[in-house]
Amino acid sequence: MTLRFENTFNALKDKKEIAFIPFITLCDPAYNLSLKIAEACVNSGADALALGYPFSDPCADNEYVLLSEKRALKSGAKLNDFFSLIHEIRETYPLLPISLNVYANIPATIGFDNFFERSQKSGIDSLFIPDIPVNMLKTGENFYNCAVNHDLGNILLAPANACDSTLNEIAKYAKGYINVINPDKKAFSTKMTIETLNSYNSSATVLATEIESVEDIKMAIKEGALGVITSVKIAKIIKDNLNNEEKTLQEISKYIKDMKSATAF
Amino acid sequence: MTVLNPFFGKYGGQFVPEILVPALNELEQAFIEAMHDKSFKKELVLLLNKYAGRPTPLTLCKNLTLGTNSKLYLKREDLLHGGAHKTNQVLGQGLLAKRMGKNRIIAETGAGQHGVATALICSLLGFKCRIYMGAHDVERQMPNVFRMRLMGAEVVPVTEGLGTLKEACNAALKDYAENFENTHYMIGTAAGPHPFPTIVREFQKIIGEEIYDQILEEEGRLPDACIACVGGGSNAIGMFNRFLNEDIPLFGVEPYGLGIDTNKHGATLGKGTDGIFFGAYSKNLQTDEGQINESYSVSAGLDFPSIGPQHAYLKESGRVKYVGATDDEALAAFVELSQKEGIIPALESSHALAYALRLIREKPQKEQILVVNLSGRGDKDIFNVSNILKEKGCVKTDGIDISSLNYTK
Numbered sequence: 001m002t003l004r005f006e007n008t009f010n011a012l013k014d015k016k017e018i019a020f021i022p023f024i025t026l027c028d029p030a031y032n033l034s035l036k037i038a039e040a041c042v043n044s045g046a047d048a049l050a051l052g053y054p055f056s057d058p059c060a061d062n063e064y065v066l067l068s069e070k071r072a073l074k075s076g077a078k079l080n081d082f083f084s085l086i087h088e089i090r091e092t093y094p095l096l097p098i099s100l101n102v103y104a105n106i107p108a109t110i111g112f113d114n115f116f117e118r119s120q121k122s123g124i125d126s127l128f129i130p131d132i133p134v135n136m137l138k139t140g141e142n143f144y145n146c147a148v149n150h151d152l153g154n155i156l157l158a159p160a161n162a163c164d165s166t167l168n169e170i171a172k173y174a175k176g177y178i179n180v181i182n183p184d185k186k187a188f189s190t191k192m193t194i195e196t197l198n199s200y201n202s203s204a205t206v207l208a209t210e211i212e213s214v215e216d217i218k219m220a221i222k223e224g225a226l227g228v229i230t231s232v233k234i235a236k237i238i239k240d241n242l243n244n245e246e247k248t249l250q251e252i253s254k255y256i257k258d259m260k261s262a263t264a265f
Numbered sequence: 266m267t268v269l270n271p272f273f274g275k276y277g278g279q280f281v282p283e284i285l286v287p288a289l290n291e292l293e294q295a296f297i298e299a300m301h302d303k304s305f306k307k308e309l310v311l312l313l314n315k316y317a318g319r320p321t322p323l324t325l326c327k328n329l330t331l332g333t334n335s336k337l338y339l340k341r342e343d344l345l346h347g348g349a350h351k352t353n354q355v356l357g358q359g360l361l362a363k364r365m366g367k368n369r370i371i372a373e374t375g376a377g378q379h380g381v382a383t384a385l386i387c388s389l390l391g392f393k394c395r396i397y398m399g400a401h402d403v404e405r406q407m408p409n410v411f412r413m414r415l416m417g418a419e420v421v422p423v424t425e426g427l428g429t430l431k432e433a434c435n436a437a438l439k440d441y442a443e444n445f446e447n448t449h450y451m452i453g454t455a456a457g458p459h460p461f462p463t464i465v466r467e468f469q470k471i472i473g474e475e476i477y478d479q480i481l482e483e484e485g486r487l488p489d490a491c492i493a494c495v496g497g498g499s500n501a502i503g504m505f506n507r508f509l510n511e512d513i514p515l516f517g518v519e520p521y522g523l524g525i526d527t528n529k530h531g532a533t534l535g536k537g538t539d540g541i542f543f544g545a546y547s548k549n550l551q552t553d554e555g556q557i558n559e560s561y562s563v564s565a566g567l568d569f570p571s572i573g574p575q576h577a578y579l580k581e582s583g584r585v586k587y588v589g590a591t592d593d594e595a596l597a598a599f600v601e602l603s604q605k606e607g608i609i610p611a612l613e614s615s616h617a618l619a620y621a622l623r624l625i626r627e628k629p630q631k632e633q634i635l636v637v638n639l640s641g642r643g644d645k646d647i648f649n650v651s652n653i654l655k656e657k658g659c660v661k662t663d664g665i666d667i668s669s670l671n672y673t674k
Contacts, residue, residue, distance in 0.1 A: 055555075055556065056556040056557045057431065057435055057542065057557045058435075059281075059282070059435050059438045059439060059442075059543075059544075060282045060284075060439070060442060073556065078554060079554045103541075104280055104541035105540045105541045105542050105549070105551070105555045105557070106554070106555040107555075108539065108540045108541040108546065108555065109538065109539070109540045109551060109553070109554065109555030110553070110554060110555060130282050131280045131281055131282060131541065131544070132280060133279065133280075133281060133282065133283040133285075133286045134283065135266050135267065135279065135286060136278055136279055136280060139272070139278060140275065140278065140546065156283065157282060157283040157284065158283065159282075159283050159284040159287075161284065161287050162283060162286070162287065163287065166283075166286070170283075181284065183284055183442070183443065183445075183446075184446060187446060
């Protein structure tokens with residue numbers, strides 16, 4: 001199994017920084033610009049990339065990501081394009097940790113083995129399937145083993161409302177990183193969730209909701225996260241500058257630089 | 266892990282973001298406890314009988330079968346309070362929500378029947394109520410939209426995609442993920458993640474149980490076939506459940522729309538492939554790369570590109586035969602039942618009736634007893650059907666003439 005995520009988190013820890021991971025939807029708004037956006041992110045300081053595989057009916061995405069998926073699908077991009085784009089990014093950045101976020105229906109339709117094999121071959125390190133919770137991971141075709149057999153890590157979602165035994169399971173099976181989210185900050189503590197996961201020696205915890213500004217990153221550091229994922233702002237920039245490629249890339253670069261500069265602790 | 270088995274063969278499961286798992290576990294727990302609680306059952310039976318009007322009659326058609334040797338019985342879920350079978354299970358889920366201490370109910374609706382049922386139970390039990398409905402369905406089901414609003418529900422038109430049931434489901438699932446602490450998601454059909462398919466079946470199985478007793482009383486024997494329409498599949502599983510271990514044919518009738526060989530249909534079992542959508546491993550109408558397609562049917566309640574996982578399983582096992590009726594066949598059945606029996610059926614149920622009429626007319630000499638689940642009444646459809654029949658040239662000065670429609674005459 002690849003160690004790109006582990007190596008990156010370890011190196012950042014030595015530098016006293018947390019990881020800044022932009023989420024971008026593959027082929028949003030179209031193949032060529034999407035590649036340039038990925039490059040702009042990495043060249044501006046992103047420590048890893050979370051790539052979203054567009055789906056017609058995402059049930060867990062915010063409205064900006066939802067629109068980004070519509071744009072990508074509308075561009076006519078298909079499975080081969082998505083994997084070819086991943087492959088191009090991997091060729092350019094051989095050491096960059098890359099995760100792929102994909103809804104279960106895509107691999108379920110084309111076959112989990114087939115999908116996982118193509119993911120691995122195109123250069124993915126870890127897979128995040130948001131609609132396979134940990135209690136379903138070993139059912140059916142045994143999604144967990146299937147990923148492991150293809151040398152891929154399973155990224156899991158750890159919501160702050162999950163019980164202790166679920167967090168233990170998540171810590172056991174997640175590899176690459178863990179997406180920590182908090183559905184209700186008044187009712188649940190993100191910090192406690194991260195501490196519980198740490199106590200089970202989990203993969204790195206990454207905060208994955210409401211990370212838009214420098215202040216959000218500072219809060220994530222306080223709560224003990226080892227990284228943050230941001231999705232809304234980049235999708236917004238793409239949406240607001242659809243006819244202006246240059247401005248899209250400039251604004252994204254600036255945003256990434258600003259955010260990355262806040263990750264030191 | 267779940268307590269009850271979340272799978273039907275390989276279908277089913279609980280394919281939702283981890284964030285929803287605690288809410289689904291809580292629901293499963295409440296359901297199991299309620300099923301062992303005599304006072305819960307007593308309260309439910311009381312509501313079913315005194316509020317909703319159970320048991321519903323089994324009506325023998327007097328005129329539709331003239332000239333044949335068939336007997337056609339209709340299970341009159343159209344007479345249930347609310348106008349469709351949907352009321353059966355919202356009473357159950359409403360009591361469960363109360364048991365779990367929720368104060369807000371959300372639901373998705375296609376034809377608006379489930380929305381109406383949800384609105385009425387929320388009004389009765391004092392829940393805040395929000396209904397997600399595709400914007401296109403809002404247009405074609407105006408009477409039901411007004412009924413929901415009249416009973417105090419907030420109806421949110423969903424404009425994503427084609428604005429039908431699929432988009433309403435996505436919107437409801439998102440709301441649930443954000444608000445499950447105080448909100449119960451009242452899924453309207455026997456689909457979605459575990460435990461919904463099981464809960465909905467258990468609250469709908471009363472349909473088949475009543476049919477079983479009623480037909481024995483009328484005929485002294487079981488029928489030669491049971492027939493129900495399938496969209497998500499709740500009225501069908503409610504009818505079939507009692508007969509699954511009996512040796513009689515069961516037919517689930519899918520909406521074949523403009524024809525199963527066109528791309529305008531909702532034949533999820535006829536043309537769908539395996540996939541994971543709306544929380545379960547089941548059959549979907551989708552591209553070969555796993556993007557969900559839009560379904561099509563003249564009937565909003567059957568216009569859904571996926572299906573309850575137990576139906577996918579029953580198709581694979583061969584226990585239930587899944588067939589279809591086109592828009593034209595359903596429209597013809599809608600008109601015929603109105604003209605010959607004085608009953609206006611829902612367009613959804615008209616699909617089941619259309620298939621029964623085809624069976625009867627193809628073999629008029631055959632002695633057989635058929636039962637159709639008349640899952641809902643058609644008052645909600647009259648404006649829409651009136652427009653469609655006008656467009657098809659069926660509305661004459663002296664009445665409705667359906668001879669130009671393509672159906673088994």
